[in-house]
Amino acid sequence: xxxxxxxxxxxxxxxxxxxxxxxxxxxxxxxxxxxxxxxxxxxxxxxxxxxxxxxxxxxxxxxxxxxxxxxxxxxxxxxxxxxxxxxxxxxxxxxxxxxxxxxxxxxxxxxxxxxxxxxxxxxxxxxxxxxxxxxxxxxxxxxxxxxxxxxxxxxxxxxxxxxxxxxxxxxxxxxxxxxxxxxxxxxxxxxxxxxxxxxxxxxxxxxxxxxxxxxxxxxxxxxxxxxxxxxxxxxxxxxxxxxxxxxxxxxxxxxxxxxxxxxxxxxxxxxxxxxxxxxxxxxxxxxxxxxxxxxxxxxxxxxxxxxxxxxxxxxxxxxxxxxxxxxxxx
Amino acid sequence: xxxxxxxxxxxxxxxxxxxxxxxxxxxxxxxxxxxxxxxxxxxxxxxxxxxxxxxxxxxxxxxxxxxxxxxxxxxxxxxxxxxxxxxxxxxxxxxxxxxxxxxxxxxxxxxxxxxxxxxxxxxxxxxxxxxxxxxxxxxxxxxxxxxxxxxxxxxxxxxxxxxxxxxxxxxxxxxxxxxxxxxxxxxxxxxxxxxxxxxxxxxxxxxxxxxxxxxxxxxxxxxxxxxxxxxxxxxxxxxxxxxxxxxxxxxxxxxxxxxxxxxxxxxxxxxxxxxxxxxxxxxxxxxxxxxxxxxxxxxxxxxxxxxxxxxxxxxxxxxxxxxxxxxxxx
Amino acid sequence: xxxxxxxxxxxxxxxxxxxxxxxxxxxxxxxxxxxxxxxxxxxxxxxxxxxxxxxxxxxxxxxxxxxxxxxxxxxxxxxxxxxxxxxxxxxxxxxxxxxxxxxxxxxxxxxxxxxxxxxxxxxxxxxxxxxxxxxxxxxxxxxxxxxxxxxxxxxxxxxxxxxxxxxxxxxxxxxxxxxxxxxxxxxxxxxxxxxxxxxxxxxxxxxxxxxxxxxxxxxxxxxxxxxxxxxxxxxxxxxxxxxxxxxxxxxxxxxxxxxxxxxxxxxxxxxxxxxxxxxxxxxxxxxxxxxxxxxxxxx
Numbered sequence: 001x002x003x004x005x006x007x008x009x010x011x012x013x014x015x016x017x018x019x020x021x022x023x024x025x026x027x028x029x030x031x032x033x034x035x036x037x038x039x040x041x042x043x044x045x046x047x048x049x050x051x052x053x054x055x056x057x058x059x060x061x062x063x064x065x066x067x068x069x070x071x072x073x074x075x076x077x078x079x080x081x082x083x084x085x086x087x088x089x090x091x092x093x094x095x096x097x098x099x100x101x102x103x104x105x106x107x108x109x110x111x112x113x114x115x116x117x118x119x120x121x122x123x124x125x126x127x128x129x130x131x132x133x134x135x136x137x138x139x140x141x142x143x144x145x146x147x148x149x150x151x152x153x154x155x156x157x158x159x160x161x162x163x164x165x166x167x168x169x170x171x172x173x174x175x176x177x178x179x180x181x182x183x184x185x186x187x188x189x190x191x192x193x194x195x196x197x198x199x200x201x202x203x204x205x206x207x208x209x210x211x212x213x214x215x216x217x218x219x220x221x222x223x224x225x226x227x228x229x230x231x232x233x234x235x236x237x238x239x240x241x242x243x244x245x246x247x248x249x250x251x252x253x254x255x256x257x258x259x260x261x262x263x264x265x266x267x268x269x270x271x272x273x274x275x276x277x278x279x280x281x282x283x284x285x286x287x288x289x290x291x292x293x294x295x296x297x298x299x300x301x302x303x304x305x306x307x308x309x310x311x312x313x314x315x316x317x318x319x320x321x322x323x324x325x326x327x328x329x330x
Numbered sequence: 331x332x333x334x335x336x337x338x339x340x341x342x343x344x345x346x347x348x349x350x351x352x353x354x355x356x357x358x359x360x361x362x363x364x365x366x367x368x369x370x371x372x373x374x375x376x377x378x379x380x381x382x383x384x385x386x387x388x389x390x391x392x393x394x395x396x397x398x399x400x401x402x403x404x405x406x407x408x409x410x411x412x413x414x415x416x417x418x419x420x421x422x423x424x425x426x427x428x429x430x431x432x433x434x435x436x437x438x439x440x441x442x443x444x445x446x447x448x449x450x451x452x453x454x455x456x457x458x459x460x461x462x463x464x465x466x467x468x469x470x471x472x473x474x475x476x477x478x479x480x481x482x483x484x485x486x487x488x489x490x491x492x493x494x495x496x497x498x499x500x501x502x503x504x505x506x507x508x509x510x511x512x513x514x515x516x517x518x519x520x521x522x523x524x525x526x527x528x529x530x531x532x533x534x535x536x537x538x539x540x541x542x543x544x545x546x547x548x549x550x551x552x553x554x555x556x557x558x559x560x561x562x563x564x565x566x567x568x569x570x571x572x573x574x575x576x577x578x579x580x581x582x583x584x585x586x587x588x589x590x591x592x593x594x595x596x597x598x599x600x601x602x603x604x605x606x607x608x609x610x611x612x613x614x615x616x617x618x619x620x621x622x623x624x625x626x627x628x629x630x631x632x633x634x635x636x637x638x639x640x641x642x643x644x645x646x647x648x649x650x651x652x653x654x655x656x657x658x659x660x
Numbered sequence: 661x662x663x664x665x666x667x668x669x670x671x672x673x674x675x676x677x678x679x680x681x682x683x684x685x686x687x688x689x690x691x692x693x694x695x696x697x698x699x700x701x702x703x704x705x706x707x708x709x710x711x712x713x714x715x716x717x718x719x720x721x722x723x724x725x726x727x728x729x730x731x732x733x734x735x736x737x738x739x740x741x742x743x744x745x746x747x748x749x750x751x752x753x754x755x756x757x758x759x760x761x762x763x764x765x766x767x768x769x770x771x772x773x774x775x776x777x778x779x780x781x782x783x784x785x786x787x788x789x790x791x792x793x794x795x796x797x798x799x800x801x802x803x804x805x806x807x808x809x810x811x812x813x814x815x816x817x818x819x820x821x822x823x824x825x826x827x828x829x830x831x832x833x834x835x836x837x838x839x840x841x842x843x844x845x846x847x848x849x850x851x852x853x854x855x856x857x858x859x860x861x862x863x864x865x866x867x868x869x870x871x872x873x874x875x876x877x878x879x880x881x882x883x884x885x886x887x888x889x890x891x892x893x894x895x896x897x898x899x900x901x902x903x904x905x906x907x908x909x910x911x912x913x914x915x916x917x918x919x920x921x922x923x924x925x926x927x928x929x930x931x932x933x934x935x936x937x938x939x940x941x942x943x944x945x946x947x948x949x950x951x952x953x954x955x956x957x958x959x
Contacts, residue, residue, distance in 0.1 A: 047470075148344045151589050151642055155597030156615065156634045157351070160627060163619045164359040184590045237477060244479050245601040249616055263482065272489055280489075284482030291477020296470070302547065462736075556782035563733055563777075564847070565769035566800050574796075578787050653787060654831040 048300035054293025058286065062106030069100035072257055083278050090278035093269035101262055102282050108258035109240050109287075112174050116239030119178025121232045124185035129224065131186075132193025133216055143190065149183035155245060162251040170253040177242050185231035192227055196220050230301040233294045244287055259283035333657050337646045341639045348635040352628050353404050357390035357397070363624045364391030367417060370622060374420045381415060388414050388625050413632070414625030418617045424629040427614060432633060434503050435610030438526050439599045440641075442533035443592070449534065450541025451584060455577045457542065458549025469546065472539030480598030484532045484605040491528060499525050501607035529599075529606050537595050541584060548580035555579070582653055588645045589638075596638060680748055681854055681887050682707040682730065687743035689722070689729050692736070699725040699738065701911040707855065709750075712881065712888045714898030714919070716934060717908035723891050724778075726908070727857045730889075731773050732757060732765055747772055750854055771801050774848035776841070778860040783844055784832040790843055791828040797850045817846040821876055838869035842876065849880065857889045874901065895934045899923045907931045 042049055075095040083090045089098035131142035161176045162168060168176075196202055202219050210218075221228075240259070246252050247260025248267065262283040266272075271279040356363045364386050371377050371385070385391060387403055395403075407413075413424035457465045491498045499505070504512070504521045512518065552558065553576055561575040600612030607613065611630055618626035650656050684707075689700035699722040707713050715723045728734050730745055745757040749772065760768055777783040785793060794814045798805050805813070815825035821842040832840055841861060848856050858877070862870040878901065881888060892898060898905050899919050906916040907928065915928040926932045 050470075144340075144343065147340055148347045151341070151344050151593075151639060152348055152351075153593045153596045153634055153638045155593075155600060156631050159600075159615060159619060160352075160355060160631050161359070163622070163624075163627060164356055164361055164363055166361050241477075241479055242597070245481065245597065248479075248481055248601055249604060249619065251619065263479075263485075272485055272493065275489075275493070277489065280482070280485055284479060284485070287482070288474055288478040292470075292474045295473045295477060299469075299473075556777055557785040559733060560775075560777060560783045560844075561785070561796075563731060563769055563775045564797055564800070565766045565771065566796055567766065570796065570800070574788060574792075575785050579785070654789075655786065655833050 045300055045303075047296045051293045051296025051298075051300065054289055055297060058106060058290045058293065059110060061103065062110050065103035066100075066107055069103045070097050072096060072100040072104045074100075080274065080276055080279075082276075089282055090276070092265060092279055093271070093274075093276075094265075098279055098282060101257060102259075102286065104257045105259045105262050105283060106286060108170065108253075108256045109243065109260070112170060112177070112243045112253070112258060113236040113240045115171065115174035116178040116181060116242075117232050117235035119175065120182040120235040120239070121185060121228060123178070123182035124189055124231060125221075125224075125228060127182065128186035128189030129193045129216060129220060132190035133197055133220060134212065135194075135197075139190075146183050146186045146190070149180070150187065154180045155242060158242065158246060159249065159251060162246060168251070168253055170256045170258075173243060173246065173253045174239070177239050177246075181235060181238050181242070185228075185235065188231065189224060189227065192224055193220055196223055226301050226305050230298050230305070233298050233301075237291045237294050240287055240290065244283075259287050333650050334647070337643060341643055344639060345636065348632065349405070349408065350401075352632060353390075353401060356388075356624060356628075357400075362391070363622070364389035366622050367624050370417055371415075371420070374417070381421075384412070384414050385625065388628060408632075413629035416618075416626045417623040418621045418626055424626050427626065428611065428629055428633050431609060431611045431614045432637075434608065435599070435603070435612060436637070438529055438608070438610060439533065439595065442530040443537070443595050443641075445530075446534040446538040446595075447541055450538035451545045451581060453538070454542040454545025455549050455572075455580065458546040458553070458580070459572055459576065461546075461550050461553075469543065472542050475535055476537075476539035476543070478536055479601075480532055480536045481601040481605050483536050484529070484602045487528050487532060488605065498528055503609040525606075525608075529602060529608055532602055533595060533599060536598060537591070540591055540594070544584050544587065545580060548583050549576055552576050552580040578652065582649070585645055585649045589642050592638060592641055596634060600634075679708045680706040681709045683744075683746045683748070684730065685744045685746075687726065687729060687745065688741045689725050689734065689738060690741050691738050699911055700729065702743070703908075703911075703913050704743075705906055705913065705916060707887050707889060708903075709854070710881075710885045710887050711903040712890055712901055714895075714902035714905035715889060715891045715908060716893065716895045716898050716905060718893055718934075721908045722911040723908050724859055727775075727859055727889060727891055730757065731769060731775060731857065732760065733775075747855075767801070770797060770848075770853065771851050772853055773855040773857060774851065774853040776844050776848050776856065776858045776861045778863055784840055786832050788831075789828070790830055790832070790835075794828070794847055794850060797847060801851055813850070817849055818843070820849065820880065821846040822872075836869075837865050838873060841865060841869075841873055845873070845877065845880070849884065852884060853886055855887045855889065857891070859891045860893075861890075863892070877901075895922075895931075907934065 073096065077087065077091045077095040077097055079091060079095045080093050081087055081091045087097050087099065089102060091097055092101070127142050127146050131139040131146070157180050158176050161180075162173070165172060165176075197220075202215060205215050205219050243252060243258055244260035244263060247258055248264050250264055252258060252260050252264065260283075263280065266276070266279045266283075269276075269279075271277075367385055367389060368377060368382060368391070371381070382391075384407070387400060387407060390400065411425055413428070416422050416424050416427055419427060453468070457468055460466075503525050504518060505525075509518050509521065557579075558571065558575050561571045566575075599610075600615060602608075603610050603612030604616050611634060615627060615630040615634075617623070618630060685704045687700055687703045688698070691697040691699050701722075703726060705713075715727070717723045725734065725738060728738075729740055732740075734740065740758060743758070747755040747757050747768075749755060755768065755772070757768070784790070791814060794817065795810055798810045798813065814828055818825045818828065823839060823842050823846065827835065827839070827843075835843070845861070861877070862873055865873065874897075877888070890898065890902060895905070895907070899922065902919045904916065904918050905922045906913045907922070907930065908914070909928075909930045915922070915926065915931050917927075922931060923935075926935060
């Protein structure tokens with residue numbers, strides 16, 4: 001839902017986008033100036049900073065913490081203990097340490113999120129870019145498939161798919177989520193690819209006899225990068241929310257720990273009626289915070305792609321700040 | 331081609347695709363759902379030959395003729411309104427169970443979606459109009475709300491308002507101790523509304539943020555358009571500029587993105603119904619999944635798809651109504 | 661117009677005979693970006709009643725910013741940092757435009773100064789009909805006007821700019837670029853303003869359409885005697901249509917003179933360069949080159 005507006009977003013080349021895709025082959029001097037530019041941009045965009053801190057913090061937590069916690073499946077602890085010095089986030093009905101579970105669940109959910117995002121963005125790039133670039137009959141048929149996938153409600157389809165498959169691995173769940181989650185981005189990427197197709201440099205490449213595959217790879221895809229990145233982050237949020245819902249219903253990956261399976265166990269263990277909020281709140285809050293962090297990064301990418309969103313408020317702030325300074329006599 | 335005709339064709343094809351998916355999935359995926367369901371049925375009582383045939387036809391059991399013959403027969407049954415026999419509430423026909431559950435979800439999710447959509451669009455337009463002021467601070471807050479899983483928010487709301495404060499009922503769609511079943515009386519409607527309040531709040535809270543953000547961004551972009559400057563130069567009243575020049579143009583992408591967002595709401599609601607034990611279609615689907623009641627599951631999936639398509643079509647009609655370009659070009 | 665007259669911003673009764681309709685003094689406009697840009701520096705000139713005043717200069721020289729400033733249409737980060745704009749109303753009242761605000765400013769716009777913008781494609785609202793967009797103007801500024809009166813006035817306006825009145829029901833996407841710009845001009849005529857600001861009104865159009873529209877503007881001005889500030893990068897075009905021309909460079913007016921003087925005896929070295937940048941209008945290549953130049957940024 002974050003990117004509802006992308007469909008009609010005016011296709012401007014990402015002017016500031018270069019700093020995100022800086023390559024390693026530049027001289028020290030330009031790299032330094034890019035660093036300062038990046039720092040200045042960060043200074044002006046508290047949204048991006050907050051988003052990066054949230055996201056990277058959660059990723060670091062999921063990467064590092066599992067090495068320091070006890071076994072998340074060690075059931076020797078006293079059951080349903082509220083948070084204490086020994087168990088920071090308390091214990092579950094089966095005596096698992098909630099903090100240990102949370103650390104491992106973070107890892108599990110992030111893996112699902114990334115897998116799904118790769119599958120979904122891969123598919124949407126294929127359906128969107130090929131349709132938008134090639135046009136004609138190919139476009140018609142690929143677009144039809146996209147439209148169909150767009151209006152068939154995702155989670156019900158995922159539920160149906162998952163319930164037919166006995167014994168779901170983490171990868172299988174990710175595959176199912178990925179296969180049903182690409183259509184929205186494909187629509188956006190197709191619109192963008194269509195507009196890029198008519199740009200002069202693309203026309204030039206085509207007239208020069210470049211193969212379509214090469215034009216797509218060399219001329220089109222790099223320009224779609226910021227947009228695809230936004231779609232990727234969006235897909236991660238979608239996947240983690242979807243996996244949580246699926247797991248909550250008991251259709252999640254068997255044998256893995258994710259935020260969703262934690263919530264499912266809390267539901268089965270009647271955590272709510274026993275008032276074990278320490279068991280319910282952490283996984284949901286992690287999902288919300290990660291979603292929030294990724295959305296904030298997405299907004300910043302949005303502002304890069306669509307400068308209209310950025311200029312006006314920033315400029316207004318600066319005008320206001322200036323008149324405030326003037327009043328103080330600075 | 332006519333705009334409405336194009337949409338009708340798209341939805342017809344989508345419906346065909348959904349039915350075909352329903353038909354193909356149990357036949358193509360590993361596992362033998364027909365056998366699982368038949369063996370479960372046998373435990374409940376004697377399975378007649380017609381019943382076994384019906385299950386085999388729905389789920390692709392052994393010895394049911396060629397795939398094509400099965401497909402034709404499948405459609406035949408479907409068009410006669412025969413969706414099979416439920417295992418969950420044996421031996422009720424699936425179609426009856428759905429008919430009982432559907433109004434609950436339609437009214438709850440329908441109303442909540444409309445409220446959330448209007449609230450989000452109105453607030454989003456306003457925040458966009460007031461960009462650069464304190465109204466911007468609404469954005470991070472809604473971002474957080476939007477990333478919260480529906481069912482988790484439902485859990486928290488239940489904990490606060492039902493378990494701790496005792497203001498609202500915990501589960502169900504109406505007071506089952508007072509009423510034997512749905513009836514048309516003031517008391518029953520009051521009870522239903524009381525039970526529906528928390529689910530509705532859940533849907534509105536977790537979905538209006540998406541509309542708000544999309545609408546805000548589009549409003550900000552639209553305000554930079556030439557025709558808004560023209561309107562200002564024309565000396566029109568701010569109210570007129572806001573409504574007819576800014577909002578009416580900005581709302582278009584929200585409407586075209588309705589399908590994506592509705593998918594989120596429907597998916598979220600299914601899981602949410604589980605938390606509240608709400609007697610709707612989502613709860614029915616979850617019961618079907620938990621009991622391996624594949625016939626019921628197929629039926630529910632189909633009904634959800636049809637409902638979502640219908641909702642999208644309504645929005646398309648409205649869209650064609652307010653955008654003259656859509657009417658002309660399709 | 662009565663609202664503005666009654667207001668406190670009315671400066672003084674006009675004394676004696678003055679032929680100016682707008683007096684601009686020391687206008688300064690800044691862009692408060694990271695490195696502040698002085699888009700318009702200390703610009704002064706008079707617009708005389710009924711004249712065509714050409715404003716020439718390359719992209720980014722501040723000519724559009726200046727025009728927007730006169731009608732108070734600038735948005736942040738642009739802000740007017742100093743100077744004055746006085747509108748000498750035909751009723752004899754002087755209006756201090758930079759001190760208008762809220763309702764007074766709103767009522768002033770279009771009634772006294774109307775505008776025709778560069779983007780022929782985007783200055784009309786895509787979702788409402790031409791009729792509603794014209795009606796908007798009447799409903800706001802002439803609330804006493806009845807429906808039939810609005811209808812007949814709208815039809816008359818369309819006829820005046822050479823568009824069939826049946827196009828009133830059309831939506832912008834159903835009209836060609838030239839037609840849209842004619843409708844924009846009709847809209848600008850609607851309230852019989854004393855000044856019309858035209859910002860590159862023909863740039864996005866092809867040459868034949870461009871010529872037609874210019875002829876139309878000339879004809880209408882003869883008929884209704886409004887003054888025009890005509891903004892373009894195309895100096896030879898201005899030489900052909902203007903009474904006087906100001907040449908802008910980096911936010912300043914570097915030369916202001918009658919069209920004849922500018923053509924025959926350009927003083928500033930930049931004016932000379934501008935004259936040479938385009939082949940003569942009579943020359944057979946000029947009109948082709950003149951079309952596709954794109955304006956962007958703060959021009």
